[in-house]
Amino acid sequence: MFVHEKNAVSDFIGDLTRKYGRQRSSLLPILQEIQHKYNYVSDFAQQEVARNLDIHPVEVYSVISFYAFLYDKPRGRNIVRFCKTIVCELAGARAVAEAVKRELGIGFGETTKDGKITLEYANCIGMCDKSPAMLVNERVYSGLDPEQACKIIREIK
Amino acid sequence: MNTAFEKQDRTGPVLFRTYEKGSGLKKALSMERNDILDELRESKLKGRGGAGFPTSTKWMIVAAASDSKKYVICNADEGEPGTFKDRVLLTEYPELVFEGMVIAGYTIGADEGIVYLRGEYFYMLSFLEKFLEDMRSNGLLGKNILGKDGFNFDISIRLGSGAYVCGEETALIESLEGYRGEPRNRPPFPVNTGFMGHPTIVNNVETLASVPHLIMNGGAWFCEMGTDKSTGSKLFSVSGDCDSPGVYELPWGTTIKELLKIVGAENAKAVQVGGASGICFGKKDFSRSLAYEDAATGGSIMIFNESRNMLHVLKSFMEFFVEESCGQCTPCRIGNVKLLEGVEMIERGEFTFEYIEKLKDLGRTMQVASKCGLGQTSPNPFISILENFKDEIFNPREVNEAV
Ligand SMILES: Cc1cc2nc3c(=O)[nH]c(=O)nc-3n(C[C@H](O)[C@H](O)[C@H](O)COP(=O)(O)O)c2cc1C
Ligand code: SF4
Ligand code: FES
Numbered sequence: 001m002f003v004h005e006k007n008a009v010s011d012f013i014g015d016l017t018r019k020y021g022r023q024r025s026s027l028l029p030i031l032q033e034i035q036h037k038y039n040y041v042s043d044f045a046q047q048e049v050a051r052n053l054d055i056h057p058v059e060v061y062s063v064i065s066f067y068a069f070l071y072d073k074p075r076g077r078n079i080v081r082f083c084k085t086i087v088c089e090l091a092g093a094r095a096v097a098e099a100v101k102r103e104l105g106i107g108f109g110e111t112t113k114d115g116k117i118t119l120e121y122a123n124c125i126g127m128c129d130k131s132p133a134m135l136v137n138e139r140v141y142s143g144l145d146p147e148q149a150c151k152i153i154r155e156i157k
Numbered sequence: 158m159n160t161a162f163e164k165q166d167r168t169g170p171v172l173f174r175t176y177e178k179g180s181g182l183k184k185a186l187s188m189e190r191n192d193i194l195d196e197l198r199e200s201k202l203k204g205r206g207g208a209g210f211p212t213s214t215k216w217m218i219v220a221a222a223s224d225s226k227k228y229v230i231c232n233a234d235e236g237e238p239g240t241f242k243d244r245v246l247l248t249e250y251p252e253l254v255f256e257g258m259v260i261a262g263y264t265i266g267a268d269e270g271i272v273y274l275r276g277e278y279f280y281m282l283s284f285l286e287k288f289l290e291d292m293r294s295n296g297l298l299g300k301n302i303l304g305k306d307g308f309n310f311d312i313s314i315r316l317g318s319g320a321y322v323c324g325e326e327t328a329l330i331e332s333l334e335g336y337r338g339e340p341r342n343r344p345p346f347p348v349n350t351g352f353m354g355h356p357t358i359v360n361n362v363e364t365l366a367s368v369p370h371l372i373m374n375g376g377a378w379f380c381e382m383g384t385d386k387s388t389g390s391k392l393f394s395v396s397g398d399c400d401s402p403g404v405y406e407l408p409w410g411t412t413i414k415e416l417l418k419i420v421g422a423e424n425a426k427a428v429q430v431g432g433a434s435g436i437c438f439g440k441k442d443f444s445r446s447l448a449y450e451d452a453a454t455g456g457s458i459m460i461f462n463e464s465r466n467m468l469h470v471l472k473s474f475m476e477f478f479v480e481e482s483c484g485q486c487t488p489c490r491i492g493n494v495k496l497l498e499g500v501e502m503i504e505r506g507e508f509t510f511e512y513i514e515k516l517k518d519l520g521r522t523m524q525v526a527s528k529c530g531l532g533q534t535s536p537n538p539f540i541s542i543l544e545n546f547k548d549e550i551f552n553p554r555e556v557n558e559a560v
Binding site for chain 2: 023024025026027028029031032062063066067068069070081085086087089090122123124125126127128129130131135138139140
């Protein structure tokens with residue numbers, strides 16, 4: 001990481017600390033915002049958060065490793081989360097998932113070479129009445145079929 | 158195709174009846190705190206998040222606590238597979254949820270409310286924030302609410318980050334405090350030692366949303382619906398093999414059979430009541446009623462027709478628990494893996510009945526020895542599916558011939 005990049009990360013985390021406060025209960029919102037902006041929480045960012053909140057970096061890592069939506073390794077700029085729970089599966093989620101995999105040329109848990117899209121599985125996302133469903137970043141899409149899902153993916157590609 | 162906000166015309170006896178924004182809160186603020194608690198007690202309202210704890214008891218304990226800081230937490234972590242009724246309440250009836258929280262704050266003497274919204278529902282955040290902002294400008298939130306001198310209450314929203322177990326109330330509090338979402342030993346309960354060590358009520362979205370209607374119409378009115386032990390109505394999230402999946406408000410005590418008729422699923426083979434951690438019923442049990450004292454549920458109803466492979470359904474549930482166990486205690490961390498392995502052995506035809514019985518015993522051990530509700534309930538589908546669908550699973554030829 002270049003020095004100016006590190007400085008930008010430090011500044012950002014400093015701002016977040018001012019916004020949420022230095023208490024431990026601010027940890028999750030701070031990590032969520034870092035995740036949102038950088039698509040992961042780098043080792044350096046973890047150390048900066050620890051320094052700002054006056055806790056050990058291991059504490060920060062331990063929290064990141066617990067939550068499925070926080071990553072300590074780079075992820076794509078867009079994260080597609082595909083519901084794999086039973087109701088969606090029975091409604092044809094597998095065929096949709098296969099189509100999306102073909103479209104992107106990657107498997108689940110992987111990121112496209114250009115760093116644009118990461119494909120993940122999720123457990124039930126609360127759209128079972130309109131299954132199959134997926135989340136693309138913060139948007140929810142439901143009642144999918146393979147063709148529609150690929151069209152949505154192409155639009156972010 | 159962002160369909161989560163599609164408004165529907167809904168009708169129902171409590172939550173889906175018409176409601177004038179602000180009316181419940183206004184009436185509550187004109188009442189004595191004890192009278193609110195009395196109405197609540199008379200209504201016999203129980204928690205809608207699954208565990209079914211009497212709401213009035215929870216509120217009374219916190220109201221009686223002498224701490225100068227108390228919290229109201231709305232549990233909007235809705236992660237139980239097959240559950241989406243809180244999504245509907247939050248997107249279509251936010252006034253009920255938030256006013257319920259303010260009424261709770263007034264009743265117990267809290268000035269701060271927190272909504273713990275699951276990360277998957279991030280798409281609601283700006284809508285909900287705006288709604289709160291409007292409530293503030295209309296004097297329904299903030300300082301001296303509706304002109305009531307000295308009553309201040311505000312609500313903030315915090316997001317989860319994709320962990321089912323954070324719906325468990327003590328894990329939720331850990332998460333809010335900035336830790337891994339690992340459930341705590343109980344006691345102490347959140348009503349005594351909750352968020353930041355202060356007395357806290359944690360209530361489900363639906364429980365809180367019922368409160369404004371209860372205030373408007375009274376506890377006795379609420380008791381006219383449902384059964385003796387399960388008063389009022391319940392939102393059921395119905396999904397799977399049926400003509401009309403969706404959220405239905407029905408009185409407690411409705412039988413599975415009646416529900417199947419309403420949603421167009423009279424050819425159902427199996428009904429999973431209570432989500433992945435619930436119990437799977439076969440046809441012979443369709444006369445059972447949905448109620449705390451019979452087939453209990455936090456609202457999830459998943460329907461499977463004749464064409465579905467119940468062993469596969471079970472496998473999906475067990476995979477879910479293996480992934481979502483926080484790993485803190487052994488019965489749940491190891492037990493769920495063993496149960497999943499058992500399902501895979503049956504799939505491959507490599508099992509003995511003696512071993513299956515051992516696994517069921519293990520399941521019963523998990524039910525009593527696990528630290529939190531996740532491990533205590535995750536054996537439910539294992540035991541109920543292997544019991545209720547044993548012919549299909551262990552004697553498949555017979556089923557094939559019948560088809
Ligand atoms: C693993 C697990 C997940 C839970 N998830 C939720 C949830 O998503 N929403 C909820 O309201 N309650 C959930 N609960 C129940 C809560 O612990 C708690 O009982 C509930 O929020 C209390 O509110 P109520 O009395 O209004 O139901 C969960 C419990 C367990 C063990
Ligand atoms: S029962 Fe499971 S989820 Fe609950 S504390 Fe134990 S390991 Fe964690
Ligand atoms: S099962 Fe896919 S959204 Fe619920």
